[in-house]
Amino acid sequence: xxxxxxxxxxxxRQYGMIIALVVIMIxxxxxxxxxxxxxINITNxxxxxxxxxxxAIGMVLVIITGHIDLSVGSVAAFVGAVAAIxxxxxxxxxxxxxIASLLVGALIGxxxxxxxxxxxxPAFIVTLAGMLLFRGLTMIVLEGQSISPxxxxxxxxxxxxxxxxxxxxxxxxxxxxxIALTIWYIVNELRExxxxxxxxxxxxxxxxxxxxxxxxxxxxxxxxxxxxxxxxIPNILILLFVLIVVYSFVMNRTVMGxxxxxxxxxxxxxxxxxxxxxKVTFWVFVNMGVLAxxxxxxxxxxxxAATPRAGxxxxxxxxxxxxxxxxxxxxxxxxxxxxxxxxxxMGVLNNGMSLIGLGIDWQQGIKGLVLLLAVAFDIxxxxxxxx
Numbered sequence: 001x002x003x004x005x006x007x008x009x010x011x012x013r014q015y016g017m018i019i020a021l022v023v024i025m026i027x028x029x030x031x032x033x034x035x036x037x038x039x040i041n042i043t044n045x046x047x048x049x050x051x052x053x054x055x056a057i058g059m060v061l062v063i064i065t066g067h068i069d070l071s072v073g074s075v076a077a078f079v080g081a082v083a084a085i086x087x088x089x090x091x092x093x094x095x096x097x098x099i100a101s102l103l104v105g106a107l108i109g110x111x112x113x114x115x116x117x118x119x120x121x122p123a124f125i126v127t128l129a130g131m132l133l134f135r136g137l138t139m140i141v142l143e144g145q146s147i148s149p150x151x152x153x154x155x156x157x158x159x160x161x162x163x164x165x166x167x168x169x170x171x172x173x174x175x176x177x178x179i180a181l182t183i184w185y186i187v188n189e190l191r192e193x194x195x196x197x198x199x200x201x202x203x204x205x206x207x208x209x210x211x212x213x214x215x216x217x218x219x220x221x222x223x224x225x226x227x228x229x230x231x232x233i234p235n236i237l238i239l240l241f242v243l244i245v246v247y248s249f250v251m252n253r254t255v256m257g258x259x260x261x262x263x264x265x266x267x268x269x270x271x272x273x274x275x276x277x278x279k280v281t282f283w284v285f286v287n288m289g290v291l292a293x294x295x296x297x298x299x300x301x302x303x304x305a306a307t308p309r310a311g312x313x314x315x316x317x318x319x320x321x322x323x324x325x326x327x328x329x330x331x332x333x334x335x336x337x338x339x340x341x342x343x344x345x346m347g348v349l350n351n352g353m354s355l356i357g358l359g360i361d362w363q364q365g366i367k368g369l370v371l372l373l374a375v376a377f378d379i380x381x382x383x384x385x386x387x
Contacts, residue, residue: 016326016377017324017325017326017338017341017342017345017374018341020345021341021344021345021348024345024348024349024352025037025348027352028348028351028352028353028355028356031352031355031356032352032355032356035355036348036351036352036355037226039226039227039229039230040230041351041355042223042226042227042230043227043230043231043234044351045347045348045351046234046236046237046240047158047159047234047236047302048347048350048351049343049344049346049347050158050236050237050239050240050298050302051076051295051296051298051299051302051314052295052314052317052318052321052343052346052347053240053321053339053340053343053344054239054240054243054291054294054295054298055072055076055291055292055295055314055315055317055318056318056321056322056325056339056340056342056343057243057244057247057291057336057339057340058072058287058288058290058291058292058318059072059288059315059318059319059321059322059339060322060325060327060334060335060336060338060339061247061251061260061284061287061288062123062284062285062288063264063319063322063323063327063328063329063331063334064260064261064263064264064327064331064332064333064334065260065263065264065280065281065284065331066263066264066267066330066331066332067116067123067281067284067285067331068123068124068127068319069112069123069127069285069288069315070124070127070128070130070131070315071108071112071127071128071129071130071131071133071134071292071315072288072292072295072311072314072315072318073131073311073312073313073314073315073316074130074131074132074133074134074135074138074311074315075105075108075130075134075289075292075293075296075311076292076293076295076296076299076310076311076314077134077135077138077296077306077307077308077309077310077311077312078104078108078134078135078137078138078141078296079101079104079105079108079292079293079296079297080296080297080299080300080306080310080311081138081141081142081147081306081308081310082100082101082104082141083097083098083100083101083150083296083297083300083306084142084147084148084150084300084305084306085141085147085306086100086101087150087151087154088147088148088149088150089147094150094151094153094154097154098154098297101293101296101297102290102293102294104293105289105290105291105292105293105294105296106286106289106290106293107289108130108134108289108292108293109285109286109287109288109289109290109292110282110285110286110289111130112126112127112130112285112289113281113282113283113284113285113286113289114282116281116282116285117277117278117279117281117282117285118278118282123285131315138308138310139308142306142307142308144308145308146305146306146307146308147305147306148304148305148306149304149305150300150301150304150305154301155301155304156235156301157235157236157239157297157298157301158235158236158298158299158301158302159301159302160234160235161231161232161233161234161235162174162177162232162233162234162235162238163232164228164232164233169229170225170228170229171227171228171229171231171232171233172228173232173233174224174225174227174228174232174233175221175224175225175228177224177233178220178221178223178224178225178228179221181220181224182216182217182220182221185213185216185217185220186213186217189209189212189213193209236298239294239298243291244336244337244340247336248335248336248337251335251336256280256283259275259276259280260280260284261332262275263275263277263280263281263331264331264332264333265331265332266332295311295314296310296311299311317343317346318343320342320346320367320370320371321339321340321342321343321345321346322334322338322339322342323342323371323374323375323378324341324342324345324346324370324371324374325337325338325339325340325341325342325343325345326338326342326378327339327342328378329375329378329379342374345370346367346370349363349366349367349370350363350367353366
């Protein structure tokens with residue numbers, strides 16, 4: 001029991017938000033009479049929140065470095081508009097338009113990263129200017145009109161599903177994917193535990209380790225089973241999974257990840273220890289530009305149109321997801337997984353409140369309170385540790 005308490009205290013941000021997510025899901029499952037966890041609604045939750053989760057992955061890196069990016073919603077809208085012009089007006093192949101759109105996002109990130117990293121203008125000011133600039137450019141490019149429809153292949157980014165084999169109303173491939181993920185997770189955890197023991201690091205007891213494996217395996221297979229009972233695994237979920245795995249690896253296992261954390265923890269100390277702080281900041285914003293472009297493409301594909309008002313408030317939802325997921329407002333702390341959990345908390349809140357008929361006014365107020373409580377919780381823990 002003492003080991004369990006210590007484990008929870010050391011990971012209070014991560015485990016606290018997972019528990020909060022579970023509690024919120026159970027609450028709305030009861031309030032909606034079982035609608036929240038129906039297969040069709042679970043699939044809709046993934047599709048509705050995918051573009052915010054993509055933004056949250058990039059935003060958490062920005063926040064860890066001690067900066068903020070207010071422009072991502074406008075950048076997503078602008079990239080969606082550029083993609084629409086290339087695919088609908090110019091009739092370019094979808095794959096070529098997607099590559100060009102990602103390059104546009106990278107250039108926008110480089111533009112903002114230059115002013116922040118090398119000219120030393122605060123990120124708040126640069127990205128606030130970017131929010132206004134790219135929103136205006138979106139309206140100019142679209143001439144105030146929506147452009148649609150996109151090619152069918154492009155739409156499948158957001159609305160398509162992994163091809164499946166139906167058997168008794170269930171997708172066999174979706175179930176097999178769940179089993180494969182479980183095996184991959186268990187093998188990876190066993191290898192990690194063996195490595196920690198080899199180098200003398202403390203590990204949790206065998207009982208807790210087995211409990212963790214069982215819970216994760218059960219949740220993974222239940223999730224894929226629910227998806228298999230409706231339409232299978234959405235294409236966008238595969239993209240999200242790849243992004244989560246890649247960015248978690250980069251942040252936890254690479255020199256670049258350690259430099260990002262070092263920069264956010266103490267920029268001067270990081271610089272003195274050999275971290276090229278300007279270069280790291282620059283590339284973090286280039287990365288944010290690319291992920292904003294990905295988010296814009298996903299949203300445009302889901303809407304099947306590029307509109308002047310696309311991306312409105314995306315930046316607020318992405319920032320809220322990061323802070324709710326445990327990122328620190330002062331930088332140096334945060335995880336990709338935590339940002340995803342924070343985004344899911346926001347997504348379930350939105351979906352659940354809509355299902356029970358709460359108006360947009362109540363929804364905005366409750367989301368604001370949740371964000372405030374999450375940041376207050378972070379500051380409370382920080383003060384408690386420093387006391």
